[in-house]
Amino acid sequence: MIEKKTPLQIKIKKAKVKVEGSVPKDKESEKVFLGCIFLDNKLLYEVPELKPDMFFYSGHQKIYKAMLSLLEKKEHIDVATVNSEMSIQDKEGEMTDGDLFYAMDLYSEVNSIAPFMTHAKRIIKSWKLRELIENAQKMGVAAMAPEASPEELSQNLWRQVNSLELSGLTLYTTSSGEFEKTRPKLMRERKLDTRVILTGWESVNNLLFQGFVPGNISVLAGRPGLGKTTMKMNLINYWGFLGLGVYDYTPEQGVELERDCLLSNITGVPVEYLQNPREFIFDDRVNEKIYRDKILEGEQILDHDFRLCIDGTRGRSFAQLIYELERWKINNPLAVLVIDLIGNLREVSTEVQNKANILSALLNQQAEVAQRLNIHILNVWQIHRINRDNKRPQLDDLKDSGAAEEVSDLILLAYREKYYDPSSPDDSTELRVAKQRGGGETGVAKLKFEKPNRLVDYVDFEEEKEEKNEEKFDLF
Secondary structure, three states, X not given: OOOOOOHHHHHHHXXXXXXXXXXOOOHHHHHHHHHHHHHOHHHHHHOOOOOHHHOOOHHHHHHHHHHHHHHHOOOOOOHHHHHHHHHHHOOOOOOOHHHHHHHHHHHHHOOOOOOHHHHHHHHHHHHHHHHHHHHHHHHHHHHOOOOOOHHHHHHHHHHHHHOOEEOOEEOOOOOOHHHHHHOOHHXXXXXXXXXXXXXXXXXXXXXXXXXXXXXXXXXXXXXXOOOHHHHHHHHHHHHHHHOOOXXXXXXXXXHHHHHHHHHHHHHOOOHHHHHOHHHOOOOOOOOHHHHHHHHHHHHHHHHHHOOEEEEOOOOOOHHHHHHHHHHHHXXXXXXXXXXXXXXXXXXXXXXXXXXXXXXXXXXXXXXHHHHHHOOEEEEXXXXXXXXXXXXXXXXXXXXXXXXHHHHOOEEEEEEEHHHHOOOOOOOEEEEEEEEEOOOOOOEEEEEEEEOOOEEEEOOOHHHHHHHHHOOOOOOO
């Protein structure tokens, strides 16, 4: 079941507010930014996080949307092609001659691409300020409701401030000044950098009170073959696009297969083709050249854009792993260490009677390392075979769960109905927040697999249809 939103959360989401007076906007920056792209089309690759709705002026939104469409089609971007694309996208017949001539004005007013990034940052800054104004006013409306709860409003405010998104890429923020007083008590006590690293799945982010906090350790657990490795891949790529440094210890998959899976997640090219292209059978929709072009782009992202180290060395002890990690950290920013699986570490993989005690000691070492290096450590964990009728995992199903439950700050349990019943019409994957330290609630988020190797938020189609029928509200 999808966790139902409280009446207060629904009120906040649907609150209609109107901003009086001037709002943050920067017309000149929007004009210069678009003009620079006419001079050099490759500049679009520099700002993948900037989306059309971040522009304040509707004319600029239309032009930028047309530019992105041309980029996707691999067509040259100039005044003529942009005007043509805008005409194609104009389903309502709202285009005027003025709109078409405006692109020419943008092109003629810019002489250099030097100020491109400066103006891109100013556009994003204005957009973020408008988002904050809207959220603040919606919170004000919700606070006037009879059912308003100070605790729930505070949690919603915390989530909104720490999940201000750019093109689906959730930024992490650093608290300072007066906002120091409102941070969760746990963070203040540990005196850590308070970046909050989220997941890329809105349904999961809504459940996370603090996210993946530096200095904390977490567990992502599931049965073999249920999809926890795919979840890990989605998280690593999401963090990679954010610019976060990730050290991925994966001796079970090895470097080559791990890299192929990450590349598949980025490009949409099946892993089967990456591993054996000569034997792969194509359908009518794609051909080998399309796949090769996508792979080249994906490899560029993995090798040059991501701050990622894949370590597939078998038999490492935790001390050896941290030694290698700290060597890599000298020249690379590091935010997250992923260990897949914790049972592959030498201390745990040996056949000993007191494995629970070893795991407990190992997790306590992880907690110390996470705080000392100010990083988050994510452990991918195996779940016992579940013999009861209800197959949804519980904390007790974790192998040697006492240690994980005691030391971990966050525990996520994966479940898929089709894993146990292939005939089931439910094709979603549940991710249950089973434990959150620091006051967060537990709950279930639903995700859905998209081929190949991708997980996206599960959409409740009836709710989406109902929302589309409602009157749309434009803040400005």
